[in-house]
Amino acid sequence: VLVTVLKLIGGRLLAAVPILLVVSALLFGVLRVLPVDPAAMSLPPTATLADIEAKRREMGLDAPIYVQYLIWLKQAVQGELGRSIHYRRDAAALVRETLPATIELAVMAMAIATILGLCGGLLLFRLRGTPFEAVADLWSMLLLSIPEFLWGLILLFLFGVVLQLLPFTGRLSPGFARPNITGFLLLDTLLIRRPDMLYDAVKHMALPALALGLAFSPTIMRVLRSSLFDVYHEDYIEQARLRGISESRILLGHALKNAALPTLTLAGVQFGFLFGGTLLVEIIYSYPGLGNLMVDAVRNADLPIIQAVGLTYCVVVLLINTMVDSLYLVLNPKLRAR
């Protein structure tokens, strides 16, 4: 299994190189043809037109786009993604600083989406053929039609403003000083053995993670139900019934195992979307992650940051896909045999 997985990872890494090149070139090209002037944005209001022209030359913006791209690529290979126009800091460092928060949020949201998706999928399947099926179907459709930012606003209003049960800004309450060991706050609170701080951090993450989880769970629900329908047409289900195995054991012990594989693939794809979906939810909840950084970068025409964050999203999606495919290999012996 290990060899197969390693082969797959190796293959994926090789394939990632041209993908990243294409994505970076596209990103670079699109950003450079946008009608914004990064030189003007990087100078103070007192700058004259002559100052701006000089800045354009200094930033290499007067060179052809392909030359600009090659210069950028050479630096990127050496780990330099440029300097933020707005923050005047290394773009890669800013990404490193904000990425852990987004990863933590996305993982927690994915866990919620998976739990809700699995439970909901099983419930939908169990309600098949009953009078409740149409109602459950309607609810799942309703859930499916509410995007993550709308969930963000509804939950914020309900649990933050009306009930005042959960905090909805930032990552920690004012009384806690943030530890900074790994950059992953939840992990850091564990490392310094502060369960009270961990609890506080989880409370702060609850609403944004739930908003994302709720938005991404209906697809998992519906795909699981559909997979279960397919699996239930297989002979071994009928044989299990003939052996007198209970319906619950058939569903949970036999059918779910096989129906979970397509659901897993979907969950992997969903995780990529969910990672991108953090962008707006982070703004609503003042959550200091990559999405928050990206929105600022767009507002300030901070091209190096947009480029760096765009590439980071691409790398994360490639990594997730590789991980899901590896997991798929581990769980599905048929694929290993091939």
Added chain:
Amino acid sequence: MKHVLAFELKRRALLQMLAASAAGAFARIEGACAADDAVTIGWPNDVPSWDPNQRFTPDAQPIFKAVFDQPLDQDAELKLVPHLIKRWDLAQDGLSMTVELRDDVLFHNGDKMTTEDFRYTFFERIKAGVKLDTANSWKKVQDIIVESPTRAIMKFTSPAPTAPQWMAFLGSYIVPKKYLEAVGLDAFQGKPVGTGPYRLAEYELNSRIILERNERYWGAKPKIARVTFQIIKDPSARVAAIQSGAVDCTINVPVREVARFEKEPALAAELNPITRVILLQVRNDLAFADQNVRLAAHHAIDKEALSKAFYGGAAAPLSVVATPGTPAYLADFQFKYDPELAKQYLAKSNFGPDNPVRIGFAATNGQFPSDYDIARAMVAMWKRVGIEADLEVIEYAKYFELNRGGKLPEATLYSWDNSTGDPEIFAGYLLNPKMPFSAWKGMDVGEKLLKLFDEANYEKRIAGYRELNRFAVEVGATIPLLQSVLTLVRKKNLAYTKYANGWILAQSMHWS
């Protein structure tokens, strides 16, 4: 980006609707529960960098002013007052300025602040090529001669009549030479050291800033010991934060929310006029090459109606590019709203409601409160007199590129902030054809204005700008609209000093 803006509109509208519908029944504002020595402020933007000389960001100034000190300060009415500089004397030719610093100021690390730090801030680090926005504002500095630890002379390459104003303006904060040279810029940004009334206790990018009182501060010590700036970029989230009591004070909430919060017994909601102008930046060519069309466009705008509709009547209509109370404001000059006169001007150029003149019109959506709504209302006002405007939405960042390429339409809705109130930083920048903001490239205004940049005599300079302000409006080189307002909501028992330029300073706050 368009997608993001569309999304913002939808969710803003949604939250406001939800909030308004349940506010009366569910609001739980606990005004009196805050600790006496702590305050949490919901702030719309993070600081771009902890090097205060590095970026000119108006929203960051109140935070910088807590951690760092400026050589000069402004009082609540914007008058320049001594601060780190006790006395200053700008030479009559504007080519030098002698300053005398206080001798009792310590940086947060215990180092004494001297003229060496002053020289380092305004000359040495600029000459060393550090990427600083102050490099542009202080580029005229030829040298700073240090005569003693408290006395220095700034030498300029050309007259610098607004040097004192700039000492209290964007980015002009004294940084510690010894500490910065010892630790380097990156470490300084991680642990900034200033002379301000607060020191930075904790910072998380785009999340929160925690300040603790500087117990060795040379000036009046703040009454609040611990200040948390919670960075909340979304206006709807700021509304929710103040409503739930998660923050004690916040700014830049939607104008319509102010009326709602005014009814809350534990909250005070304010619409404060500030030194920010909303205006139309106009071109001197295309359909606006015709002065009749420009003046008609101006006379057709009912500014009172715009103020009532979008700023609760709190935004004063402007006839010049300056706000009331600032030196070059002309209280006795009114450019009247007169649609009939607008029609007469258009008729002189053979235009009218039946034969409208077509112009392009650009506006941002979300850059400042109600910007796009104001633009739409203006399109309707123009239509009535015979001006057909094609409204397009542009990003603020796009303005410079369009202007540089001569691609801005005839009129662009714009907002300009000037905490000093000095006319050079109003009309001087907005109408200067050599600067990136001015869509007006005509040298009729430009030549008059450029002379004022070298006028060292304060009275003559102000008189010149007053004349220029009037001239620019009379020839239609600019169309001032409104004085902008700052919305603020706070717990009623949180008092603060109201500055005419909109500064919200934590050091001026106290619980009553």
